[in-house]
Amino acid sequence: xxxxxxxxxxxxxxxxxxxxxxxxxxxxxxxxxxxxxxxxxxxxxxxxxxxxxxxxxxxxxxxxxxxxxxxxxxxxxxxxxxxxxxxxxxxxxxxxxxxxxxxxxxxxxxxxxxxxxxxxxxxxxxxxxxxxxxxxxxxxxxxxxxxxxxxxxxxxxxxxxxxxxxxxxxxxxxxxxxxxxxxxxxxxxxxxxxxxxxxxxxxxxxxxxxxxxxxxxxxxxxxxxxxxxxxxxxxxxxxxxxxxxxxxxxxxxxxxxxxxxxxxxxxxxxxxxxxxxxxxxxxxxxxxxxxxxxxxxxxxxxxxxxxxxxxxxxxxxxxxxxxxxxxxxxxxxxxxxxxxxxxxxxxxxxxxxxxxxxxxxxxxxxxxxxxxxxxxxxxxxxxxxxxxxxxxxxxxxxxxxxxxxxxxxxxxxxxxxxxxxxxxxxxxxxxxxxxxxxxxxxxxxxxxxxxxxxxxxxxxxxxxxxxxxxxxxxxxxxxxxxxxxxxxxxxxxxxxxxxxxxxxxxxxxxxxxxxxxxxxxxxxxxxxxxxxxxxxxxxxxxxxxxxxxxxxxxxxxxxxxxxxxxxxxxxxxxxxxxxxxxxxxxxxxxxxxxxxxxxxxxxxxxxxxxxxxxxxxxxxxxxxxxxxxxxxxxxxxxxxxxxxxxxxxxxxxxxxxxxxxxxxxxxxxxxxxxxxxxxxxxxxxxxxxxxxxxxxxxxxxxxxxxxxxxxxxxxxxxxxxxxxxxxxxxxxxxxxxxxxxxxxxxxxxxxxxxxxxxxxxxxxxxxxxxxxxxxxxxxxxxxxxxxxxxxxxxxxxxxxxxxxxxxxxxxxxxxxxxxxxxxxxxxxxxxxxxxxxxxxxxxxxxxxxxxxxxxxxxxxxxxxxxxxxxxxxxxxxxxxxxxxxxxxxxxxxxxxxxxxxxxxxxxxxxxxxxxxxxx
Numbered sequence: 022x023x024x025x026x027x028x029x030x031x032x033x034x035x036x037x038x039x040x041x042x043x044x045x046x047x048x049x050x051x052x053x054x055x056x057x058x059x060x061x062x063x064x065x066x067x068x069x070x071x072x073x074x075x076x077x078x079x080x081x082x083x084x085x086x087x088x089x090x091x092x093x094x095x096x097x098x099x100x101x102x103x104x105x106x107x108x109x110x111x112x113x114x115x116x117x118x119x120x121x122x123x124x125x126x127x128x129x130x131x132x133x134x135x136x137x138x139x140x141x142x143x144x145x146x147x148x149x150x151x152x153x154x155x156x157x158x159x160x161x162x163x164x165x166x167x168x169x170x171x172x173x174x175x176x177x178x179x180x181x182x183x184x185x186x187x188x189x190x191x192x193x194x195x196x197x198x199x200x201x202x203x204x205x206x207x208x209x210x211x212x213x214x215x216x217x218x219x220x221x222x223x224x225x226x227x228x229x230x231x232x233x234x235x236x237x238x239x240x241x242x243x244x245x246x247x248x249x250x251x252x253x254x255x256x257x258x259x260x261x262x263x264x265x266x267x268x269x270x271x272x273x274x275x276x277x278x279x280x281x282x283x284x285x286x287x288x289x290x291x292x293x294x295x296x297x298x299x300x301x302x303x304x305x306x307x308x309x310x311x312x313x314x315x316x317x318x319x320x321x322x323x324x325x326x327x328x329x330x331x332x333x334x335x336x337x338x339x340x341x342x343x344x345x346x347x348x349x350x351x352x353x354x355x356x357x358x359x360x361x362x363x364x365x366x367x368x369x370x371x372x373x374x375x376x377x378x379x380x381x382x383x384x385x386x387x388x389x390x391x392x393x394x395x396x397x398x399x400x401x402x403x404x405x406x407x408x409x410x411x412x413x414x415x416x417x418x419x420x421x422x423x424x425x426x427x428x429x430x431x432x433x434x435x436x437x438x439x440x441x442x443x444x445x446x447x448x449x450x451x452x453x454x455x456x457x458x459x460x461x462x463x464x465x466x467x468x469x470x471x472x473x474x475x476x477x478x479x480x481x482x483x484x485x486x487x488x489x490x491x492x493x494x495x496x497x498x499x500x501x502x503x504x505x506x507x508x509x510x511x512x513x514x515x516x517x518x519x520x521x522x523x524x525x526x527x528x529x530x531x532x533x534x535x536x537x538x539x540x541x542x543x544x545x546x547x548x549x550x551x552x553x554x555x556x557x558x559x560x561x562x563x564x565x566x567x568x569x570x571x572x573x574x575x576x577x578x579x580x581x582x583x584x585x586x587x588x589x590x591x592x593x594x595x596x597x598x599x600x601x602x603x604x605x606x607x608x609x610x611x612x613x614x615x616x617x618x619x620x621x622x623x624x625x626x627x628x629x630x631x632x633x634x635x636x637x638x639x640x641x642x643x644x645x646x647x648x649x650x651x652x653x654x655x656x657x658x659x660x661x662x663x664x665x666x667x668x669x670x671x672x673x674x675x676x677x678x679x680x681x682x683x684x685x686x687x688x689x690x691x692x693x694x695x696x697x698x699x700x701x702x703x704x705x706x707x708x709x710x711x712x713x714x715x716x717x718x719x720x721x722x723x724x725x726x727x728x729x730x731x732x733x734x735x736x737x738x739x740x741x742x743x744x745x746x747x748x749x750x751x752x753x754x755x756x757x758x759x760x761x762x763x764x765x766x767x768x769x770x771x772x773x774x775x776x777x778x779x780x781x782x783x784x785x786x787x788x789x790x791x792x793x794x795x796x797x798x799x800x801x802x803x804x805x806x807x808x809x810x811x812x813x814x815x816x817x818x819x820x821x822x823x824x825x826x827x828x829x830x831x832x833x834x835x836x837x838x839x840x841x842x843x844x845x846x847x848x849x850x851x852x853x854x855x856x857x858x859x860x861x862x863x864x865x866x867x868x869x870x871x872x873x874x875x876x877x878x879x880x881x882x883x884x885x886x887x888x889x890x891x892x893x894x895x896x897x898x899x900x901x902x903x904x905x906x907x908x909x910x911x912x913x914x915x916x917x918x919x920x921x922x923x924x925x926x927x928x929x930x931x932x933x934x935x936x937x938x939x940x
Contacts, residue, residue, distance in 0.1 A: 035231060036074055037224035038679075039651075040067070043215060047075045047191060051158050055186050057179075059164075059209045060193040062217030063340050064283075065254025065276030068193035071217065072162050075191065084109060084157040090166035100171030101145065102128055104159070112151050120144035142174060149178050153187030164192040179208045193217075195283065219251020219340065221651035228253040234260050243445035243478075250341025252276060280346035287326065290319035295328050296351055299344045300359050300379070301372070303337045308366035312359065357382075371396045371412065378415050387426075390419035394430050401437060406614025410437040410446075417450070428454065432466045439470035440578070442617030442653050447474040456491060461500040465536040468501075469577075472508045477655065481512050488512075503531055504539045511546045517729030521550040537573035541566060545580035548589060555731040555766055558589045578610055578618045588625045588659075591632065592734030594774040596811040599629050617657060620649035624659035631666045634813030636851035639667055658692055662737070665700045669707070670814065672853045677704060695724045699737035706742035707854045715746035733763070733775065741815075744782040753786050760786070774810030777803045781819050784826060793830050800826050817848040817855050824862050833866045834930070840866065874916045882906055883913040887926035 036044050043060075050056035060068050069089065076087050086107040090100065105113075105128045113121060123137075123144040152159075161167065179190055190208065220228070225246040234257070241263055249256035255276040284292060297312050298304060310316050320336065323329040330339050338344040348356065360380035364373050374396055378389055397412035413434035420427040431450050438446040451471040456464060475484045488509050495502035510524045524547050533540045548562040566582035569575070578584060587606040591599035603626045610619040623646035630639035643663050650656045661680065668676035681697055702717030718739050725736040733740045744759035763779035766772060780803035788796035800823040807816040820843050827836035840863050843849065849856035867874075875883060885895045892910070896903045914920060917928045 035227075036071070037220055037227065039221060039224060040071065040217075043217070044071060044074055044078070046215065047071065048078050050191065051075060051079055051189050053189065054156065055153075055181075056189040056191075057209055057213040058191045059214050060191070060217050061214055062193070062195070063219075063252065063276075063342055064195055064279035065252050065258075065342070066217050066219060067253050068217055069162050070253075072160050072191065072193055076158075076160060079158060084112070084152065084155050085160065086152075086157065087160040087162070089162035090164065097168055097170040098127060098174070100161075100167040101174065104175075105148075108148065108152070112148070112155065115151055116144070116148055120147050124148065145174065146178055149175075149188060156187070156189070158189040158191065161190075161192040163194065165194040176208055195279070220253055221251065222246040222653060223651065223656060225249055225251060225253060225256045226655075229256060229260055232257050232260070234264060241445070243443070247443075247445075248341070252340070252342050255342055276342060277346050277349065280342055281349060284328075284343075284347055284350060287328065288319070288322060290316075291323045291326065291328065292347075292350075294319045294323050295338065295343075295347050297359060297363075298329050298336050299338050299347045300356060300376075301336075301363060301368075302344075303335060304363075304366075304368060304372070305334050306331070306336055307334065308363065308368045309336055311366040312362045371400065371408065375412070375415065378419065385421040386419045387421060387424070390416045390421075390426070390430065393419060394426070394433065397433065397437075401613075404612040404614055406437060406441055409614075410434065410441060410443070413437055414446075422453075428459065428463055432463060435467055435470055439473065440613065440615045440618070442615075444474040444477045447471060448478060456501070457494050459501070461504075461532075461535045464501045465504055465538050468504050468508060469538050469542045469580075472512070476512060481514070484512055485509065500532060500535055503527065504536055507531065507539050507543050511542060517550055517553060521547060521554070524550070533569050534573065537569050537575040538577055540569050541575065541577050542580045544569070545585055548585045549735075552589055552592060552732055553728070553730040553735050558586070558593050558595070578606075578613065578615050579621075583609070584618075584622075587622065591625070591629045592732065594734060594772045594810060594812075596629055596633055599625070600633075603629065616649045616652045620646045620653065621657040621659050623649065624657060624663040627663040628659070628666055631663070631670055632812050632814070634817075634846075634848050634851070636667070636670055639663075643667060658696075661693070662696055665696060669700060669704055670852050672707075695721055695736060698724065699739045702739060702746075703737070703742050706746055709749075711746045711749040714742060715750055718743035718746060731762070733766070733778075741778045741781065745785060748782070748785045748789055751789075753789055756782055756786050772810075773806045774812050774815070777806030777810055777819065778815070780806060781822055785822065788826055788829065793826075796826055797823075797830060797832075813846065813848055814852060814855065817843050817846055817852075821855070821858050821862060824866075828862065828865055836862065836866050875913055876909075879909045879913045879916070882909040883917070883925060884929060886910055886913075886922055887929050889922075 047058060050058045060071060062068050072087065076085050079085050086104060088100065088103045088107065105124055113124070116124065120143065123140050127141065179186055179188065222243070226242050229242050229245065241260070245256050245259045245263060249259055258276060284295065287295065293313050294309065294316055297309055301308060306316065306320065309320070320329065320331065324331055327339055328343060330337050338347070357380050360376045364376040364380055366373070368376070374392055378393065381389065393412050393416035397409045397416060400409035400412060413430065416430045417427070417434050420430050431453055435447050435450040438450065447470055451467055451474070454467060459467070472484060472488070475487060488505050492502055492505040495505070507524070507527045510520055510527060513520050524543055528540060528543045528547070531540055544562050544566045548559050551559050551562070563582045563585055566585060570582060583602065583606045587599060587602035590602065603622055607619060607622045607626060610622055623642050627639045627642040627646060630636070630642060646660055646663065650660055664676065665680050667673070668680065677700065681701060698717050698721035702714050702721055705714035705717060721736065721739050722743060730736050740759050740763060744756040748756040760779040760782040763775045763782070766775045780799050784796045784799035784803055787799055803819050804816065804823055807819050810816070820839050824836040824839040827833070827839065840859060843859050849859050881899060882895055885898060890898070892903050892906045896906045899906070914925065917925060919925045919928050
């Protein structure tokens with residue numbers, strides 16, 4: 022048994038994003054008098070980490086007693102002794118001397134000795150009352166390992182109406198741990214239980230990185246993250262075993278041995294059901310009954326104990342760790358015998374085929390390999406990609422490596438793995454092939470997906486070295502050499518214009534009928550290089566890509582013509598084109614089970630909705646993208662972009678801080694730096710911190726221009742805010758240069774958004790130079806142009822710019838009309854900074870515009886007078902006396918700052934103060 026005091030505050034909380042809500046709940050419970058919470062989860066899932074994070078979050082003036090129980094804890098009252106050992110001396114001294122003597126005797130003697138059990142109970146109760154009065158927090162880790170005597174003694178004290186119920190109690194225990202844990206259950210209600218779910222693959226990868234395990238490649242990390250089922254402790258055990266050259270699960274790990282111990286405590290019928298279900302992975306109640314006989318009672322007990330789950334007629338083991346542990350309890354021959362029986366059970370044909378495969382002895386089986394490859398192809402065509410990959414890997418395992426069919430099976434499996442973003446598996450499969458022995462069409466099938474995997478796993482420089490070495494194996498005229506040349510260009514860091522020119526020539530030299538995968542990847546890359554250089558989205562490249570897809574029958578989602586159009590259009594300001602294209606593209610990606618591609622597409626769709634001002638819809642799309650990204654080790658770069666833009670819009674300080682200080686994939690190093698500088702700069706500009714905005718945005722601009730990226734949509738639309746920062750800091754020529762660049766983009770492509778932003782900049786510059794009339798004209802034209810662009814938040818900001826210019830020009834009435842339009846758009850409801858700026862300008866207009874100071878009666882009289890009516894006519898019209906009219910009119914003159922009816926008429930119609938300023 023180990024104990025910790027509150028003073029153990031070394032380190033920082035490294036709680037994954039998906040567990041922070043639970044941590045906040047734990048902190049809230051710890052702040053309540055008599056707060057209760059039981060954290061329940063499988064062994065190794067991270068309960069200890071959560072409890073230690075809680076202890077660090079509690080104020081230093083609170084008493085925190087953190088106790089962790091070990092498997093080897095023995096002896097009666099061991100838990101009570103640990104609790105006493107942590108109680109501060111000042112609290113113990115407040116215990117009456119007789120009670121204190123009993124407690125000290127229990128603490129100082131081994132085995133514990135005391136004469137009167139009731140005296141011990143009374144002494145402990147008095148101590149607990151003192152702790153309750155001090156608002157103490159008791160934290161018990163692995164509470165199910167506490168000794169029976171301690172639990173039976175203490176648990177009743179924590180229930181009302183006892184004073185000790187005022188102590189905060191937070192415990193962690195394993196699922197269905199057995200033992201004295203049942204006594205703890207009486208302390209907690211159902212609402213005070215919290216299940217600690219497994220981590221996502223990305224979070225497991227972060228845990229392995231923090232563990233600093235040398236010798237693990239990114240491929241190893243990806244495989245372990247998937248294999249662990251989200252259990253961080255088991256993931257570390259697997260990593261240690263992998264580093265030692267053992268790919269099998271670490272059966273000696275604490276997580277596995279604890280789970281096996283749990284399994285041995287289960288009733289025999291439940292164990293039989295659990296083992297058979299584990300072998301089925303996902304099966305049916307009917308199939309289970311076919312193998313083990315009547316199962317209703319055992320199955321119901323298994324569900325109650327949390328080891329199996331039933332949904333409809335389907336039955337499955339609750340966690341990967343539990344499945345791995347129960348399989349370790351059966352011999353290989355026993356498992357094969359059960360598989361043979363399952364092969365005859367009422368299951369789908371593909372599952373029966375898998376059980377036939379598992380029932381056979383290891384080794385090549387051409388008949389099984391052929392059946393498995395065909396089944397994988399069928400599964401892939403209907404979109405069940407996970408099933409397709411599993412069947413494909415079985416086909417590879419049953420193939421004779423010397424057969425001609427083996428290469429096709431490996432290529433088929435690698436293609437599916439690439440679709441799912443399984444970098445580790447792609448690399449493992451491609452390593453089994455000899456590139457020189459592959460036909461050009463076979464080489465094309467594996468080359469692109471392997472290059473992407475190497476870049477993700479080892480980085481772009483390592484990929485370049487590998488490609489250069491591979492190219493030496495072929496003659497320059499060999500199609501495979503030409504494929505490698507294209508791949509080197511795709512990942513090249515050379516001048517963007519030069520690469521685009523060379524890539525165009527390389528595509529022309531490739532025989533597309535033999536190399537459709539490479540040609541499609543090259544066309545996709547070329548489309549975005551042209552986009553970067555400001556030439557817009559190329560319809561010609563999209564048409565060429567569609568022609569290759571049609572002729573070859575190949576559909577590589579990530580590089581398809583649909584991907585180019587869906588993700589490229591909005592980056593050239595064409596939101597209306599991207600939205601339907603993305604909707605169709607997402608539907609296809611989800612149908613094919615392509616999680617990486619789906620996460621990217623959903624992220625792009627979220628960005629489109631943020632730019633359109635549909636923030637609630639954007640948040641829903643982003644949540645879907647996050648859900649798909651949980652299956653990946655590295656989140657796709659567009660996801661970070663979507664997170665950042667949504668956080669900017671909502672002024673989400675915590676979200677921005679996490680993104681700006683977080684980790685980005687090395688594959689996206691350049692784009693990541695551009696994103697971080699861009700987000701920081703836009704954030705500062707929207708907060709009108711112009712010095713910081715300019716510094717960050719100039720850095721972002723430098724990064725973009727160094728890579729030849731001149732298209733605003735490809736560099737986070739930083740241009741407008743950088744120009745505003747330059748103008749506010751006096752660099753009017755610098756601001757004008759950005760306006761000229763945006764206007765140049767508009768000329769060939771007729772882009773109202775770019776044109777409107779250029780006019781916005783020129784309006785600000787004109788006002789800074791004192792040309793008020795020109796500034797107001799340009800601001801109005803900017804608003805009209807942006808109305809056609811579809812970027813609703815930018816339209817609102819342009820309207821606010823115009824309102825500010827109108828206020829500066831003394832045109833408060835016109836400014837008020839603009840502000841009413843902004844309020845009517847409802848954009849401010851989802852953007853706090855637009856709302857705040859609207860409010861500030863409204864207050865400024867009210868302060869400067871005398872009309873806002875008029876009472877209703879004064880306003881009626883003033884407008885009647887401005888229309889030319891006499892005082893008597895006004896009195897008759899409003900049914901008041903002439904003296905009342907004179908009083909109201911005098912008040913109106915004073916508030917409006919005028920002396921005559923003519924001046925009053927001009928002021929009421931926003932033509933006063935500066936009558937020369939007209940529209």
